[in-house]
Amino acid sequence: MALMRKKNRVGGEIPTSSMADIAFLLLIFFLVTTVFDEEKGLSIVLPEPQETQDVAQKNVLHIVVQADGLVRVKRGESPQETLHKADEIASIWRLAYSENDKLIAAVKTVPEAPYRYMIDVLDQLTEAKATRISLQMLEQ
Amino acid sequence: MMQGGFKRKSKAASEIPSSSLADMAFLLLIFFMVSTTFRKEKKREVEIPDAAATEKLDTPRKDVQHVFVEKGGTVFINDHQVPIDQISGIIGPEYAANQGLIIVIRADEDVQYQWIDAVQKQLAEAGAVRVTFYTNVEQRFSRERR
Numbered sequence: 001m002a003l004m005r006k007k008n009r010v011g012g013e014i015p016t017s018s019m020a021d022i023a024f025l026l027l028i029f030f031l032v033t034t035v036f037d038e039e040k041g042l043s044i045v046l047p048e049p050q051e052t053q054d055v056a057q058k059n060v061l062h063i064v065v066q067a068d069g070l071v072r073v074k075r076g077e078s079p080q081e082t083l084h085k086a087d088e089i090a091s092i093w094r095l096a097y098s099e100n101d102k103l104i105a106a107v108k109t110v111p112e113a114p115y116r117y118m119i120d121v122l123d124q125l126t127e128a129k130a131t132r133i134s135l136q137m138l139e140q
Numbered sequence: 141m142m143q144g145g146f147k148r149k150s151k152a153a154s155e156i157p158s159s160s161l162a163d164m165a166f167l168l169l170i171f172f173m174v175s176t177t178f179r180k181e182k183k184r185e186v187e188i189p190d191a192a193a194t195e196k197l198d199t200p201r202k203d204v205q206h207v208f209v210e211k212g213g214t215v216f217i218n219d220h221q222v223p224i225d226q227i228s229g230i231i232g233p234e235y236a237a238n239q240g241l242i243i244v245i246r247a248d249e250d251v252q253y254q255w256i257d258a259v260q261k262q263l264a265e266a267g268a269v270r271v272t273f274y275t276n277v278e279q280r281f282s283r284e285r286r
Contacts, residue, residue, distance in 0.1 A: 023165035030172035039197040039204055039244055041274040046264045065253075109253040115209075116189040116249035118256070119275060123191035137257035 042122050044133060059102045063089065064138060065109040069117045086117060089124035097130070105130050108138040181219050184208045189249035191275035203240045205231065207263075209247035213255035224255065227262035235268045246274040 047053075062074040065086075073092055074081045084092065097103050105125050109118045118135070125133055186208060197204075207227070208216040215222050217230055235241050243263055247256055263271060 020162040020165055023162055023169055027165055027169040030176055034172055034176045040194050041272040042191055043272045046269040046271055049264050111254035113253045115247050115251045115253055115256050118253055119189040119191055123193050126193035
């Protein structure tokens, strides 16, 4: 009978000594997995649908992005076109803008050209602080 | 002489109190649990183009609407494929509900420009004129490679 009456000596409490370790483990997990998904990119304001502005040809810098990534640049009414690489656009813009501060960059891209070539040109124009940019598709 | 006050040991505890360690850990843990936001949308297979002039946008998440354009010109909005001519029908009401909406176009760098142009026309039709082309910051060495 004495044996039956023996009390169970196992502790009835949850061990709390490893609590800090568990908390730190979870903390490190969240620290590592947290990604601040920030938005970044090249911003532009599209024209309103009805809004079409007539711009004098002399204030337009025509930039045609070809499917091979080369860029044809034509200044306003002048018939002569020059062929450039995309990374020359920034200096072309700065030069043209210094002569005429009403200048608008009209970027026309060939429909089958890859998107990144247009981004290259837009990148150059943004870098050269161009604010008046028009993005169009080249009509054939 | 040698038994002066000099030899008396300092009784101040020399250990950093560690009893509040768990509390600090929990505090930080709760902070990170609350501030972690998991992505709303599934990842898409798009190769983002690089641009040196990439700027960070300080726009709250609720004001951002992603438009994904995959290689073949397929458009995804909120995890659903959308035919190009129906984009304005989806963006229009969203823009009407939130005038501060910014459209972030995450397009593959090899997608043909005609699709991007079609998307832009749809967005302009919906009145959502503030558009950002999502790009990655271009490193100098990758520029010299070209």
